[in-house]
Amino acid sequence: MQTEVMFAGFGGQGILASGKILAQAAMTQGFEVAWVPSYGPEMRGGTAYCLVVISDAPIGSPIVKRPQHLVAMNRPSMEKFAPMLKPKGTILINTTLIPVDAGRDDLDQVMVPATALSSALGNSKAANVVALGAFIARTGILAFETLIATVKAEFAQKEKLVDLNLNALEAGRASALDPCRGQSI
Secondary structure (H helix, E strand, O other), X not given: OEEEEEEEXXXXXXXXXXXXXXXXXXXXXXXXXXXXXXXXXXXXXOEEEEXXXXXXXXXXXXXXXXXXXXXXXXXXXXHHHHHHOOOOOXXXXXXXXXXXXXXXXXXXXXXXXXXXXHHHOOOHHHHHHHHHHHHHHHHOOOOHHHHHXXXXXXXXXXXXXXXXHHHHHHHHHHHHHOHHHHHOO
């Protein structure tokens, strides 16, 4: 089994952090992992994306032209990367910033208002963790409990952020598992 997940959005949205958390969680579960970050020279506000390859066998190359899954945090990223996805993959769309679907019937489209949900928790910067929670809940590529443990470890040095991010994971999971929540907020 090999799974490729791309996270894409503006710099400053926690795109690389989401990929890193997913990669760490996958390693914790015993998978082989490659994490490949990429960002423009503008950093904050520019385009950022990363690719996480998860496999139960050694990974020959971390370079993937057609990933299976995409977590799109803004519209330019969705428009750029959605056409590249393999059929029968998953695209998570942050509907707070992307008011349209991907226009592909061959994908599982998960519509989650990640930025709005994270703002309701008191910090819009946790939108990436909302999206990550929704993505894992919908795809089941890792145990959700492993993701929780990884988030706790990632934010252990910043205690006030642990609860925020655990609540963000749960908000994402609830939104992904209840289709009515993802339509509007």
